[in-house]
Amino acid sequence: MTDIERKASQERRPVLYSSYDSDTSWRVRIALYWKNVEHDTIYIDMAAGEHLSEAYSKLNPFQKLPCFITKSGKVLTQSLAIIEYLERAYPDLVHGLRYCVRHPTxxxxxxxxxxxxxxxxxxxxxxxxxxxxxxxxxxxxxxxxxxxxxxxxxxxxxxxxxxxxxxxxxxxxxxxxxxxxxxxxx
Structure with missing residues (x-):
């Protein structure tokens, strides 16, 4: 079992698959920090192609970041969907996030x-x-x-x-x- 598969199979804490240079992962990191959600982070080396690996593709067939595994094992792969999930799953942590402009130019x-x-x-x-x-x-x-x-x-x-x-x-x-x-x- 690879490190990616092992972490994904654990249900104790949510897991964020992230990379330092993924802008969309940064959105989720901010939300997790803002909501003070305890989680694990697996760093994916995009330059080395880890996001294209068979193990990661099993979690996220889109092979993109971020990828978020909830406590129950549900896989979310879009940053705004992850942020919306965090607001619903952790409504009492810190304060709510208000939605407004989604994709501005x-x-x-x-x-x-x-x-x-x-x-x-x-x-x-x-x-x-x-x-x-x-x-x-x-x-x-x-x-x-x-x-x-x-x-x-x-x-x-x-x-x-x-x-x-x-x-x-x-x-x-x-x-x-x-x-x-x-x-x-x-």
Missing amino acids: PPSFEQRLDTLSGLHCVADQISVADFCLVPMVYAAKRHKVDMKPYPNITRIRNTLMTLPEFRNTHPYNQPDCPPDAKGIVQ
Whole structure:
């Protein structure tokens, strides 16, 4: 039995399959930290093709990250579905996550933030949009997108990054992040 199969067969705690450089995994890491859900994490080396392995494909036929195994063994493979599950399964942990913008495009999202935002994407309460925004900005910067035209997005991202839930789940703070990858994107 491989490490991947062994961890998946355990039902004591939920298991997140993640990679430091998976933006969608980061969303889930933030939500898990925000909700203070005890879980195990299996780090998948995407560069080495671990997500394409037979063992991982048995868990997630889509061969993508994240993958989340609930306490009961249910497999969830989409970040927003995982976040929604966490809200339903752990409603009393910390406080609820409010849903709003699901898949914004930066220009329209920036305009929407002119009227909706406060400290965060939706006024002053953390929402799923915030969980998506920070990894989205990281990905944009990684792909050399100029963020100057998006002052609201940049301001909110900077505010969110002061919170431990966002800071501690940052790709550079993950155990599987290679030392030479740290600091490439600010």
